[in-house]
Structures are given as structure tokens and as C-alpha cells.
Amino acid sequence: MDVVYSIKPLLAIMVSLVAACLILLTGERSKNLRESWTILASVIKFIIVVSMVPSVLDGNVLEYTIISLAPGLFLQFRVDAFGLLFGILASTLWIATSFYSIGYMRGLKEHAQTRYFFCFAIAISATLGIAFSANLLTLFVFYEMLTLATYPLVAHKETPEAIKGGRKYLTYTLTAGVVILLSMAIIYRLTGTLDFKPGGFVAGSASADMLRFLFVTLVMSFGVKAAIMPLHEWLPTAMVAPTPVSALLHAVAVVKAGVFGVLRVILYVFGPAFLHDTGLWILLAYLVSFTIIVSCFFALAQDNIKRRLAFSTINNLSIVILGAALLSADAIKGGMLHIAFHGFMKITLFFVAGAIYVKTHKQNVSELDGLGRQMPLTMGSFAIGAMGVCGIPPTCGFISKWYLCLGSLAAHEIIFLFVFLASALLDAAFFFPIVYRAFFKKTKEDINPGFNEAPLFMVTPLMATAFFSLVLGIFPNAFVHFIEIAALAVQNIMGG
Amino acid sequence: MIAEQFPALIIVFPLITALLINVVGWWWIRPCFYMSILALAVSFISSIGILNTVVTQGIIHYKLGGWDPPWGIEYVVDHLNAFILVIVSFIGLLICIYSKKGIEQEMPKKIPQFYSIYTLLVMGLLGMTVTGDAFNLYVLLEIASLASYALIAMGEDRAPLASFNYLIMGTIGACFYLLGVGYLYIVTGSLNMADLSELLPKLYHSKAVLVAFAFFLIGIGIKMAFFPLHVWLPDAYTHAPSSVSAFVAGTMTKVVAYVLMRVMFTIFRPYFSIELIPATTVLGWTAVAAMMYGCVLAIAQHDLKRMLSYILIAEVGYIVLGISMANRMGLTGAILHIMNDALMMACLFSVAGAIMFKIGNRDITNFRNQQLNKKMPFTMAAFTITALSVIGIPPTCGFFSKWYLVIGAIDAQQWVFAVALILSSLLSAIVFFKVIEKIYFKPREPVHPDSGGTHEDVVMDEAPISMLIPIYIMVGGILILGILSGKIISTVIQFAVPASF
């Protein structure tokens, strides 16, 4: 691995911060200007992030140090393959969400739009910061920033329910934050460094019991954002947020940041070897398997579309962690790919939920009868997204699940293969009724609503993401070489 | 040449100006403010000069009147008090700028008196920091305290009573300090701190020395409102004029905390305070109690300033906890926290003052109806950022001092301390998010319940620019100093920590 010093990671993060300031300054005066800042920043950010791909694929690591905080502790960015994967995902989907947000916010004439766009831009910066962090401390800095930037978005509606959701969100994530802080401080005192290293760096620095304790606290506290089962409660509650927020943040940025953190901890702090030696992996695997199965049943019981999607998110996040916990090369690769692919699919589904809400003010599954005729493009995209989440070829969900299944076989734990398969079946059980209702069930009223789609600003992004879900399924290495990047990351971890 | 005189200049200039303001104010009120600014600016520049000298050339010894210590009074400036000097004079200058409009509104008749006493107060605190003589410290402590009693009494209706109680408590504290000095003088015959430090080790097993140490701790504990000796603080700081509470909350307790460090680690050697007697253990556990108590009581308050006062009690707990860990990291955290907390508290109380200035009321439950987020967006943004810093969210400076404190607790193998630190950080999150929620998100009660009328659009009605600029300088400090903390520690603080750690 060659280290290349480059200011690009910093630029990528700063773009949206600058945009946030511009939004705040011009927001109240001109709506169009405000939203063009958002879009401009998202495009620039995407270009910067993608421009890093070739260099990383060459086996380089891009590094940028801002300042030294303490001996052995830097505020530092380092773009490795895994971080880049997450960075690409977030920056790509931000473009889509920017357009979608405009349609959504204008369609519903929401209040406090400036605050909304401001916090959104900050949240994206924080997400990229998490992706590009070189060490646990930098990651923590951005992790907390993300928490705080998301809080106003959750409480956006300012109804008692939204405020309660916001409170619950803060309680969970801030508590997790201080636990991370404590564990991080202990690790720093044990090892004198917090730099991520493929294959881990803490093994052997303290007694096994101490390390076990640290592993549990760190995984569980990052697991709060990753919504591992006893700690998932905030996510369905946070669905009171406007749909673009649920889409980008609660399907991609925030929860994936949690998963990303868990994976960093497993693979880059403790390392597969340590997990394997202590047998912690099997513990973690069973824990997330429990989440995978139980969340499906919860999802089945939900009538509200967004809540149902939320439980599906919980399910898929745990699938990613299970992939990493299995510790075989294929499983880890599948997990990493699933971070990216699930992002595309789930954001489609959320976009659809929002489009339905803007157009018809319907929020429940039971009200969707016959909607497929009114909004065929939207519901068609939903069908593609649902297929993807269930892992049906030719969508991209199939590819990641394929690797995950291979990985579970490689780990000689056949039971987890069944977990993957069962969850795919259950996914189908709660997604396809929606598709069925929309396309095949007649409305109770006899009137056949004609073609009446959601605003263009909303339909275009959701069709684009659905399209990408398909394209990535057929040509998984298209555009940004997701598979190659993931393979490179796995190679570093396993080789290191 | 003038650089050599900075330690005297930093005290004498404000002193003379304070009196000059008093005289000039009888005939001409207008220049009082500018004179005060000038004096504090000179102090600030001197303190920067001192810090620069200390960092480049080492410890400064300044003999007042040319008398050699231990007979004469000596001003000793090392890295620790040079650092504190900069903080105190900086905050003093900022709050002085900030106070202009507030004082004109709160006490139009007493402007010269205010600036005169205010300058005297800053001078007292600077003097406490700069002096190397135990008795001189007592005198300057009382000058600062007397000035603060008078300033606090200038506040709202209940202020005189609060100030009176503070005066009684404060005098007890000062008397205990004086007794401590007396005991040390009896056994050693010296008042010079460095001299005492040389003479005392042979007498560490004397009971008089032990009693002196206990008296010091009690006296200092009262003066810095260390739980359970804090009872005077919430009332006094709540009812004081806004600018006074901003300055006093920011610096007074911190300077006294500095005195605690001096007593524990300079007058007495760390060997005595840490190994010989269980002072650090007692202090540590009390500090934990202080943190919990302050945060929990802050949750229950609906008066913004009173809430902040309880937070301040908890913050004092942080500093003492850092001192009591008795290791390099903990003490680094404590010193860093002195700086951060001075900024944060001064900023929060300034914001409370700005709200008072515009709304005339600081009841938290009333914030939403006042539409504060629309009316005073900049002030509220400053409040939010500072609140995040108090909670300890990176990258604000509050996080970094907490980070060092937690590491200090881990190094000291005191897991309870570490857990208490993060727990109190959570509690303060509850305190501040309760307010932030009320500022930004709480649904408003309808203005006209009968007609169900709509809310009229609120126009932005910000605090005057002379208030906003100091507030934002402090907010900038909060944001930047956190990132720079590594640099600050490597240039200044690491030399301020006793070498034996």
C-alpha cells in the first residue's frame, strides 16, 4: 500500500460544509439559489469522490492530516478501499436525494426548509468524514457530528411525536457516543494509537478479558446506529422525519455509518484473527442472526409503509454485520457490497413511500389498493427495489447475497446460510403484498384513477436509483467498480 | 525593557484606571467604558507578552520594590499562571465590550461605578494569578471578592440578599485560607510560595501543616463553589447583572481552581498532597458527587441562569476531578478544562444576558412562545454550539478536555471516575437539549386561543452588535481551540504540569 498525500478527502468533506454555510446565508432570500447550492455541492462532491477511485484501485491510500491532537493522535483522513466504497455510496445517493428533496419539500410546502437543507448538507459532510477517517478518534468526531446534524431532521415536523422521536434518537445515539468515547480512550491508553489498520491493531495489547469487554462495548455502541436488535428502537420512531431524511439518512447515511463503524471495529481495530481466536465472532453472528429473523416478523406486523421499511432496514443492516462476523473473505466482501447495493435499493423504496405520501397522503400499506395504475412508474420502481432487497436476480441484491451465502459456506457454518435464505423469504413475504395490492387489487371505489404521477423532481430520482439497482445487478463492476473495490478491501484485511 | 515590567503592568494599570474611572465618572460618564477597555486591553497585551516570555525564556521572577524573596513580595509567572493570565484578561476584555449595552439598560445611573469595580475585579483576579506570595494572594483574593460582592449586588431585586449570603460564605472561605497561611507562617516563618515549598518537606509530619492544608482546602473549596460548599453560588450568579455573571462565572471559580493547584502542587509538594495524605481521594470522590449533583439539579431548573449556575458547579467538579487524578493526563485535562470552561461559561452567561436584554425574561419554558430561534438566530446558534461544547461533542473544545480527563481517569485506574465523567456528560446533554428543543422544536402554544389566530410573523430582533461580537469571538474560540488543543498542550500545558508527574 502506497500512501499518497492528497487534499481530496478534505475537499470532499468541505464542499458540503461550505454549501451548508451558503444555504444558511442565502436560504431565506431565494429558494432557487439555496437549492442550486445543494445540487451544485452534491455534484462537485461526487466528482471529487469518484476521482479518487483510480488511485485507490491502483492500491494507493490517500491521506491528509489536518492537525495533531495528541501524541499518536491525529485529525486525519485516509481513503482506503472500504472507506471509498461507503463514500461513493453516500455521495452518489446525495445527488438523487437533493433532487428528490426539492420535489418533496415543495410538494408538501414544508416549513423551515433552510434548516432542513442546512442540516442535510452537514449530515452528508459528516458521513463522508466517517467514511474517510483514518482513525477511531476522527471517526468519532464525525460520528457525533452526524448524530447532531440528524437530530433537527428527525424533529423537523415539530409535532409532539416528532419531538419524542428526536429525543429517543438522541438518547440512544448520545449514550452510545459516550460509551464509544470511553472504550476509545481505553484502547488509546493500551496501544498508544487509534489508527485503523487492516487486520486490527489491538490484539495482544491487554488481557483477553479486557479486549473482549472493549469489543462488546464498541460493537454494541456502534451497533446502536446499526440498529442491532435490542438497540433498534429509535429507528422506527425516527420515521416521523420527512421521507428524504428517512431515505438518505435512515436507510443510507446514519445507519450505514453505524454498520461502517461496526465493520471498522471488527476488521480494522480488532481484526478477524482476534475474533476468531476468542470465539467472539460466533457470539456476534448469533446476535445479528436473531435480529435478522425477528426484525422480519416485526416488519410483517407493520401497516405504515415507512415503519415496515425501517424494520427491513434493520434486517439488512444485520445481514451486513453477519457477513463481517463470519470472517471469511467472501462473506466480508458480500457484506461490504451489501452496504452499497442495499443503499440503492432501500433508497428507492423510501423514495416511493415519499412520492405516494406527497401525491395521495397515504401512509399505510392497506390503503395502496390499485395505486399501481395511478402511479405505474413509482410502483414499478418499488417492485424493482423490493426484488432487490429479497435478492432476486437480476437485481444487485442478488450479487451481494450470493457472496454472503458463499461466505457462510466457507465459514463452515451452514446455519447462517439458512438465516440468509429465511430472511430472503420473509422479505418477500412483507414486500410482495404491497406490489400485489398496488397492481392487482381493485380499489374499493370503482373509479379508476387515471395516470397521475408524483412531481418530476421525485419520480426521476427514484427511477434512477431503481435503474441503478438493475444495472448494478447485471454489470456489477460498472461505473465505479464496486466489486473491485470491495475485493481490494478484503484482500488488504485478509492479507494484512 | 517594558517586557520585563509586564507582571507589574498587568496589575497596576487596571488598578490605576479603576480609580481614575471613579474620579472621572463624577463629571463625565462617557469615557468610563473606553478607559476600562483600554486598561483591560493593556492587561491582555501584557499577559500575551508574559506568556510569550515564559514560553521562550522560562519562568519570570518579578521582585516588587526590588526586595529579594522571601522577604519581599515576589511575582512568579510560570507556564501555568501565564496561561491562566491570558484566559482571564481575554475574557475580562471581551465581557467588558459585551457589557456596554447591558449596563446602560440595567443600571444607567451606576455606569462609572460599574466599570470602576469591574476593572478592579479583573485586576484582583489577575493579581491572584500572578502573585507568588501566599499572603498577597489572600489580599488580592479579597479585593476580587469584594468587587464581586458589590457587582453582584448591583443586579436584580433579590441580588443584595444573594450577595450578602455570598459575602458571608466568601468571608468564611477567605478566613480559612488566611488561617492556613497563618499556620504555615508559624511553622516556617515564610510566606513566599517557593520558599514554603523548600521549607515544608521537613515538616510534613507536623500536625500544624496538616491542619493548614485542611484549612486551605476548605477555604478554596468555598471560594470556588466546590460541592458541598457551593450553596452561595446559584443565587449569586442568577441575580447578578448579566455581564457580571458572565465574567464571574467564566473566570472566578477557575482562578480559584488555579489557586488550588498552586497550593497542592507548589506550596505543598505532590508527594504530600497525593501520597502522604488521602487528599486527592477525598477530592476526587467529592468531585464526582459535585458533577452528578450539579447536572441533576440543573435539569430541574427553569431559570436559564440558575440552570447554568448548577452546570458551573458540575464544571468545577470536572476541574477538581482532573486535579485529583494526580497524573499527567488528568492534570492536563484539568488545565485545559479551565480554559475551555472559562470560555464556555462566559459565553453561555453572555447569551443568557443577551436574551435578558431583548426579552427581559429568561424563563426556559417561555422560550418557544418568544420565537427565539427566529428573533435572535445568531444568539441562539451561539448558545447551541456552546451547549454542545459543554456536553462534550467533538470537535468543540469541551470534548478535548473531557478526552484528557477520561484518559487521566483510566491512567489512574479509577473506573468510577471515568464512568462518572461520561455519565455527567449525558446528564448535561439532557439539560441542554431540553433547552435547545424548546428553542427550536417545541410547538408553540396558540397566541389567541379564543380566535385561534395565527402567529404573527416574527421579525429578527437580534442583540446589539457589541454583544454579538464578543459572543462570537468566544464561540470561535470554542470551535478552534478544541482543534488546536494538541498544540496548546505541547507548547504550554505540558510544562505547567508538575515535572514529577
Next chain:
Amino acid sequence: MIEYIIAKYNYWAYIVLMMIGFYAMIGKGNLIKKLLGMNVFQWAIILFYVSTSVKKGGATIPIIQNGHGPVTHAVDVAQYLNPLPHVLMLTAIVVGVSTTGVALSLAIMIYRKYKTLEEDEILQSEEYEALKPEE
């Protein structure tokens, strides 16, 4: 034991005085009594300081005899009192006086407002209630 107490009688006196003052400050409800207690407390400490410099056997003020002559020679140490505690206490007295001055003026302010100096009456007074922020 008795000898011990008698030998250090000045310390006992100051401790007794200090505790009287302390009791008045904490236990008494009247603000002026508190203030008196504060003064007793301070004077006790001053007494303590001054008593430490006492020397028996005709010791006098520390003025150097023939100070202006060609040979400046100090008197024997046993011949003079240590002046420093007195000087320190001079400062402490000044501090005490100014504290008392400030306290008295505060008491006047309080009296003007509440028409009483009893602490419990002040706390009960309706004005106090009215001043409380509304729930």
C-alpha cells in the same frame, strides 16, 4: 492536659472566639447578627496572628538602633517582636473593614427592600414570592 491547655491558651481563645463567630454566621437569622459573627470570626484570626508573635521578657519594637550611623547593627533577635504578623494583620484589618462596609451597605439595601433584616421573614415576605419566576 491542663498544662497543655494553659500553655496554648491563646490558641484556645482564638478557637473559642472563632466558633462563636462561626455559630453566629451560620445559626443566626438576623443579618446584622451574621455580620457581627463575621467580624468576631475575623478578629479571632487576627488575634491568633498577633498572639503568635508575642515574646515575653521585655521584647520591644523592631527598630534598628543607630540605623543611620556608620555601623548599622540590628538588635538581638530576642529583643524584638516579629513585626510581620502585625503588618499582615494590618492588611487583614483593612480587608475586614472593607468587607464590613460592603456588608453593611448590602444590609441597608436589603432593609430598604424588605423592611426587615430577619432572614426567615425576608424569605417569607410576599415580595419574595412575587419575585419568584412563574411556574
Next chain:
Amino acid sequence: MIREVESIIIQTICRILIPFIQLFGLYVIAHGHGSPGGGFQGGCILAASFVLIVVAFGLQEAKRRFSEKLVNLFSSIGVFIYAWTGWMALLLGANFLDYGRLSKILPADPVHARYYGVFAVEVGVGITVMAIMVSLFIDLVTGGEHEEAPE
């Protein structure tokens, strides 16, 4: 707050005593640096004489003789004398309060310069203490209304 009682005995005795008290006060101040006494003590004695005036002749009469502004001015002037003596040393290149250096501008050797420096300080302290004691007394007897009432 003070009731004015015209008592010829008290007034006459005060008239006679006050100059002597003041003279004694000045003596104590002037000899403070060489013998027991000094600015504090002398200032207090001086202040006592003014307090006597207030007690004997009433507040109005006392105010006519020394107004609040004057007292205030004196309290500051005293400290100025003290501080400027120190500053002089500072300006002459020595440390603050190092009066020995005043020999550069005074026709005296450093030892005597120090002597005169201390004397100046004592005078300053005496004036301040006198003024402050008087103003404390007046403030307390008037309940602080003195300063607010129009002259």
C-alpha cells in the same frame, strides 16, 4: 437618619479637639515609616476627626465642608500618590515600587530615596484611608441616599 441635636457643649469641645486630633493624625502619618504608626493608623485618626464633625454639627454642615465628590476625589488621589510613586520607579527602569531608583531624580542617595518613597506612599495611604473611612461612615448614616440626592 441622623437626628440633629444642637448641643453647645459637644460642639465647643469638638471645635477645640478636632484640630489636635488632626494634628496627631498627621504626626502619625508623617512618622509612620520610622516609628510605630503609618498611613493606616494616621488615616483612621484623621477620619475620626471628620466623623466627629458629622456627629457634632450634623450631616448638612459636614457636607458643606466636604462634599461626596471631594471625598471620592481624595480617596483616589491617595492611591494615585501611592501608585505613581511606584510608577516613577518603574519609569526610571527599576521594578515597580523600587523607590531606591528615585535617587535619580531626587537629590538623595538610594537609601534616602527609599526613605522618601516610603514617606510618599504613607501619605498616599493616609489620604485614602481617611477618605474611605469618611465615605463609609457617611454612606452608612445616610443609607447610601447621600450620593443620589441632588446636591
